[in-house]
Amino acid sequence: MGKLIEELKQDIQYQHGMNACLNCGICTAVCPAAEVYDYSPREVMNICHQEDEEALIELLKSDKIWYCGQCFSCTPRCPRGNSAARVILALRRLSIRYGYFAESEKGRQQLFAKRVFGENLLKRGLTLLATNITPQNFPELGEFWEYYFEHMKEMREWWGVPMDLENSPGSHRIIPEKDMEELRAIYKATGALELMEAIEKGMEKKLGSKEEVEKYWQTWLETGDSRNYQLKKEKEEDK
Amino acid sequence: MEKKQQVVVIGGGPAGLAAAGQLQSFGLDVVLIEKQAQVGGHLNKWYKVFPDFTPAEEIVAHLKSQLGNTRVLTNTTVTAISGEAPDFSITTSSGEQIPAAAILIATGYKHFDARLKEEYGYGIYDNCITSVELDAMLKENKIRTLQGKIPKKIALAHCVGSRDEKVNNNYCSRVCCTNAVKLAIEIKEQLPESEIYCLYMDIRVFGRTYEELYRTSQEEFGIQFIRGRLSEASEKPDGSLVLRFEDTLTARPMRLSVDLLILMVGMEANTELAEIARLPLGCDRFYATLHGQYANNHSHREGIFLAGTATGPKAIMESITDGRSAAAAILSFLMQKAKGMEVKVPTLV
Ligand SMILES: Cc1cc2nc3c(=O)[nH]c(=O)nc-3n(C[C@H](O)[C@H](O)[C@H](O)COP(=O)(O)OP(=O)(O)OC[C@H]3O[C@@H](n4cnc5c(N)ncnc54)[C@H](O)[C@@H]3O)c2cc1C
Ligand code: SF4
Ligand code: SF4
Ligand code: SF4
Numbered sequence: 214m215g216k217l218i219e220e221l222k223q224d225i226q227y228q229h230g231m232n233a234c235l236n237c238g239i240c241t242a243v244c245p246a247a248e249v250y251d252y253s254p255r256e257v258m259n260i261c262h263q264e265d266e267e268a269l270i271e272l273l274k275s276d277k278i279w280y281c282g283q284c285f286s287c288t289p290r291c292p293r294g295n296s297a298a299r300v301i302l303a304l305r306r307l308s309i310r311y312g313y314f315a316e317s318e319k320g321r322q323q324l325f326a327k328r329v330f331g332e333n334l335l336k337r338g339l340t341l342l343a344t345n346i347t348p349q350n351f352p353e354l355g356e357f358w359e360y361y362f363e364h365m366k367e368m369r370e371w372w373g374v375p376m377d378l379e380n381s382p383g384s385h386r387i388i389p390e391k392d393m394e395e396l397r398a399i400y401k402a403t404g405a406l407e408l409m410e411a412i413e414k415g416m417e418k419k420l421g422s423k424e425e426v427e428k429y430w431q432t433w434l435e436t437g438d439s440r441n442y443q444l445k446k447e448k449e450e451d452k
Numbered sequence: 453m454e455k456k457q458q459v460v461v462i463g464g465g466p467a468g469l470a471a472a473g474q475l476q477s478f479g480l481d482v483v484l485i486e487k488q489a490q491v492g493g494h495l496n497k498w499y500k501v502f503p504d505f506t507p508a509e510e511i512v513a514h515l516k517s518q519l520g521n522t523r524v525l526t527n528t529t530v531t532a533i534s535g536e537a538p539d540f541s542i543t544t545s546s547g548e549q550i551p552a553a554a555i556l557i558a559t560g561y562k563h564f565d566a567r568l569k570e571e572y573g574y575g576i577y578d579n580c581i582t583s584v585e586l587d588a589m590l591k592e593n594k595i596r597t598l599q600g601k602i603p604k605k606i607a608l609a610h611c612v613g614s615r616d617e618k619v620n621n622n623y624c625s626r627v628c629c630t631n632a633v634k635l636a637i638e639i640k641e642q643l644p645e646s647e648i649y650c651l652y653m654d655i656r657v658f659g660r661t662y663e664e665l666y667r668t669s670q671e672e673f674g675i676q677f678i679r680g681r682l683s684e685a686s687e688k689p690d691g692s693l694v695l696r697f698e699d700t701l702t703a704r705p706m707r708l709s710v711d712l713l714i715l716m717v718g719m720e721a722n723t724e725l726a727e728i729a730r731l732p733l734g735c736d737r738f739y740a741t742l743h744g745q746y747a748n749n750h751s752h753r754e755g756i757f758l759a760g761t762a763t764g765p766k767a768i769m770e771s772i773t774d775g776r777s778a779a780a781a782i783l784s785f786l787m788q789k790a791k792g793m794e795v796k797v798p799t800l801v
Contacts (some may be wrong), residue, residue: 290684
C-alpha cells in the first residue's frame with residue numbers, strides 16, 4: 214500500500230467517515246455541490262476505496278476535493294454510516310500537507326482561507342471581521358453596507374455591540390490574551406498551524422517565489438477573482 | 453413410538469401450516485396456535501404471489517387442506533412455557549394448559565415501519581404508500597392516488613428498511629426485489645398506460661424462475677430499472693412527488709416526478725415469544741438457530757424448534773419447505789426420545 218494511503222487511513226476523520234460503500238448514490242443525490250459542479254461524493258468514496266496511490270494523488274491535485282461545502286447532508290442518510298464530508302476533510306489536510314492543493318485553481322484559493330480566516334483566528338479569535346468585507350470587493354452588498362462600513366464604530370455603539378472592546382458581546386469583541394494563548398495552543402497541538410504554513414510554502418513552490426505569491430494575493434484583493442492571476446505555464450501557452 | 457406424542461406449533465402462517473400438516477401426517481397429535489382470527493399469516497394480505505402469480509388464497513387453502521386432525525386454536529397466543537423437553541406445558545391466552553413433547557415456533561415476521569425513513573415521507577405525503585398497501589389496491593383492481601386519479605408515473609423504491617444501518621437493519625430482506633418486479637408487472641397489466649420505474653441498488657432475484665420474471669418485466673412490460681437508491685422525496689402542491697436519486701450508472705444526480713411512490717418495505721423479526729421461550733436472537737434480531745449451516749431448525753433449547761421467517765427473511769416456498777423440514781427434525785427428535793436414546797442433535801464442532 215502506498216505511503217499517502219497509509220497516512221490517509223491514520224486520519225481520524227477518515228476512519229470515522231469511511232466504511233465500505235454500497236455505491237447507492239444517496240449521498241450524491243442530496244449533495245448540493247454535485248448539482249452544480251462536476252463533483253460526486255460517491256465518486257470520492259470510490260477513489261479512496263480503491264487504495265490506489267496514483268488515483269489518490271490525482272484526486273488530491275484536483276479541484277474536486279474543494280467543491281464540497283461541508284454541509285454534511287451526505288452524512289445522516291448513508292446506509293453504511295459513511296461520511297463523505299469527513300473523508301473530504303482528511304483529503305484536504307493531506308492535499309495541503311503535500312502541496313498538491315496548489316495544483317488546482319480551487320486548491321490555491323486556500324491561501325485566502327489561510328490569510329483571512331486563519332490569521333483572523335490567530336490574531337483575534339474570530340474567523341471573519343466586518344472590516345474584512347470591503348465595499349470595494351463586495352459591491353453586490355450595495356449602499357447600505359457601504360454606509361455601515363463607514364459608520365461601523367458609532368453604529369455598533371448604538372446597538373450595544375461595540376467594536377474592539379474586551380469581552381463585549383458581538384462579533385468584533387476583543388478576546389482576552391489569556392484565552393487567545395489557549396486558542397493558539399490548540400491550533401498548534403492539532404497541527405492546524407503547520408497546515409497554515411504548508412499553504413504558504415505550497416503556494417511559493419507552485420508559483421516560483423514569495424513575490425509571486427504576493428502578486429497572486431494582490432490580484433485577488435484588487436480584482437476579487439484569483440483567476441485573473443496567470444500561472445507561468447498559462448502565460449507561456451498564451452504566447 | 454409407544455404413546456402418541458403431542459407437538460405444539462405456534463404461528464399459522466405458511467411455515468406453521470406446512471409443519472403442522474406434515475407432523476400430523478406422521479401420526480403425531482398436533483395443536484396449532486394462531487394469534488389472528490384466521491390462519492394463513494401474511495398470505496392473507498397478498499393477492500397473487502411471485503414468481504408465478506399463484507393466488508395467495510390457493511396456497512392457504514392447500515395448506516389448510518393438509519391439516520387433517522390438527523387442533524387449530526385461533527385468536528390465541530402463548531403466555532407461558534414451563535418444563536423441559538419432552539415434558540413442556542404451554543399456557544395459552546385463553547388459560548388452557550397444553551402438554552407438548554416438542555414445540556415449533558413459526559411466528560413469522562413484521563413489516564418495517566416505513567415512517568422511520570422520514571425522508572421518504574410515508575405518513576406525511578399523500579401518495580407515498582407501502583408495497584403492502586399496493587397489494588390491497590391490486591386486489592381491488594383500483595390503483596389510485598389519494599386524490600382519486602389514475603397514476604401515470606409510478607416508482608417503486610427498493611430496500612426500504614433493509615440494508616440500512618440508519619434503521620439498524622443491515623440485512624437484505626430478500627423478497628422485496630422479486631416482489632417489486634412482480635408488482636411492476638401487475639401495475640402495468642392493470643394500468644397499461646403507466647410508466648413504471650424501479651429504483652434499485654442491486655437486483656436480488658435469487659430463486660428458480662425469478663430471473664426470467666425480471667427479464668419479462670423489462671422485455672414485455674417495459675419496466676424501467678434505474679440503479680440508484682431513493683435519497684429523498686418531496687411533495688408538490690398537486691400531491692405528486694419529486695424523487696431525488698443518483699443514476700449511478702451514468703453518475704448523474706436526478707429528479708423524477710411521480711404520481712405514486714411505493715416503498716418496498718422489508719421484514720423485521722417478530723420475536724414476541726423470545727422471553728417466554730427463553731430463546732436467544734441473532735444480531736439481525738431474528739431467532740438464532742443452533743447452527744447456520746446444519747441445524748437451522750434447531751433453537752438453542754432442546755425440544756424447541758424454529759421455522760419460516762422467524763429465523764430470517766424467506767419467500768413462501770422456502771417457508772413451506774422450512775416448515776416441513778422442521779417437522780422432520782421434530783419427528784427424529786421424538787423418536788430418539790421415545791427410544792430412550794440420547795438425542796442426536798446436530799452437534800456443534
Ligand atoms: C411485501 C411482501 C410481499 C411478499 N410477497 C411474496 C410473494 O409474492 N411470494 C413469496 O414467495 N413470498 C412473498 N413474501 C414473503 C412471504 O410473506 C413469507 O415468506 C411468508 O409469509 C412467511 O411465512 P411464515 O409462516 O414464516 O410467517 P408469517 O406469514 O408471518 O406467519 C406467521 C404467523 O404467526 C402468527 N403469530 C405471530 N406471533 C404469534 C404468537 N405470539 N402466537 C401465535 N401466533 C403468532 C401470525 O399471526 C401469523 O399468522 C412477501 C413478503 C413481503 C414483506
Ligand atoms: S450514501 Fe454511503 S453507501 Fe451510498 S454511495 Fe454514498 S457513501 Fe456510498
Ligand atoms: S458535505 Fe460536501 S459531499 Fe457532503 S453533501 Fe455537503 S457538499 Fe456534498
Ligand atoms: S431483496 Fe432487493 S429490495 Fe429487498 S433488501 Fe434485498 S436488495 Fe433490497
